[in-house]
Amino acid sequence: MDFTLLGPFEARHEGRLVRLGSRRQERCLLAVLLLEAGRPVTTDRLADLVWNGVPPDGARVTLHTYVGRLRSALKPYGVTVDTRHDGYAVDVSEHTVDVREFLDLAGRAALAADPGEQVRCHDKALALWRGPLLAGTLDPTQRARLGGRLSELRLTALEQRAEAQLTMGLHERVLTDLTPLVGEHPGRERLVAAQMTALYRAGRQTEALELHRATRDHLVTELGIEPGPALTTLHERILNADPRLDRPPAPLYAVRVREEWLPWSTGGHPALEFCNTYAGWHHAPAVPGSDWLRTYRTLAVWAGHQALTDDDAVDRLLTRASAHPTEAAEALAEAKTFRTALYACLTDPADLRAFRTVAGFAEAAARAAVLDLADDGLAHWRLPPATGLRLPVLATARIAADLLADPRRLTLRACPSDDCGWLFLDTSGRRRWCSTATCGSSRS
Secondary structure, three states, X not given: OEEEOOXXXXXXXXXXXXXXXXXXXXXXXXXXXXXXXXXXXXXXXXXXXXXXXXXXXXXXXXXXXXXXXXXXXXXXXXXXXXXXXXXXXXXXXXXXXXXXXXXXXXXXXXXXXOHHHHHHHXXXXXXXXXXXXXXXXXXXXXXXXXXXXXXXXXXXXHHHHHHHHHHOOOHHHHHHHHHHHHOOOOOOHHHHHHHHHHHHHOOOHHHHHHHHHHHHHHHHXXXXXXXXXXXXXXXXXXXXXXXXXXXXXXXXXXXXXOOEEEEOOOOOOHHHHHHOOOOOOOOOOOOHHHOOOOOHHHHHHHHHHOOOOOHHHHHHXXXXXXXXXXXXXXXXXXXXXXXXXXXXXXXOOOOHHHHHHHHHHHHHHHHHOEEEEOOOOOEEEEOOHXXXXXXXXXXXXXXXXXXXXXXXXXXXXXOOXXXXXXXXXXXXXXXXXXXXXXXXXXXX
């Protein structure tokens, strides 16, 4: 069965809702046992929680009756309520409880080193919350007694996710996530600091300073304390327009081009650079933060950086992408599809499906390309503006086809370092590792 407590209480079996407990107290009893799943809860504590500190006469007998009804209702689904000394425990080892999932994901996020992995875990954890804990089953006083720790963990997860998002440069998403919450929790300085940083990076310095003023007023008036050193330092940096606040920390092995972070060029060919990520392909599927290809703007800037198109063309692409966001999103999705196929084609020559996908893109590029005479007197193939926002991916496909037809393709290597995996050409036949300073250093 699947039990959901982070919101209205529900129990489902194979997707179908199962009615449990004809009385609110029965549902509350089961919810308490599920919150403590696997651990016994004494009868006295159950009575205190179910009746919110005022258990009626005969509460023990009534609880025993409720447990009997729950046992009968849960037995067909393999859920047992066991008697443990002076109390009860529910066994859901073969079932799911959203509270346990939340705690597991929050713990994984706290241990993750990569901010993208932190955000991914926190997103999944926070998405489990569909409203207040046990909405419709607990009253506010019961919720405060039972769910105080969970509510605190939820706020901590929101703060940690916001900080990871700021590290990744996602300040607009921080504003979307936190704006409704900061007013509800004016004393959460960590939450306020993340919101102030996001406002500043969005060009809303006045609002960031106003938020600090309102927070300080609340802390002084309600608690008689001044803001802590972290919030005070942030306030001073915003007042002084400290350039360290303008952007997140640089990713490892990255260069800044037109305000976009791009990975180092280490592969020896643009088609390989297109496949590589900050942390290498080994981690890209599992660690979103390692990937440089996040927006269409980054794709267009990368194409110019790799000389697959000129600066004027990049300017035109960025202008069109801004005016047609849906078209830009489609072009970015197409680029990611092409990159997956290209990586598979480059690393596994026997993968005919991947080869055909790459060939399809290359043929489209060939049909669109025109031959121009450059100022140096040499002819050059180029993709005209008529290709629209597909220009970067088609330009990459054309040059990838050249590599697949080049004998140098047989010198392709993938860096075996666990935290890398970059593709590179080894025309010397001697290199094993890529050119980052750390790769292979412990083995040399």
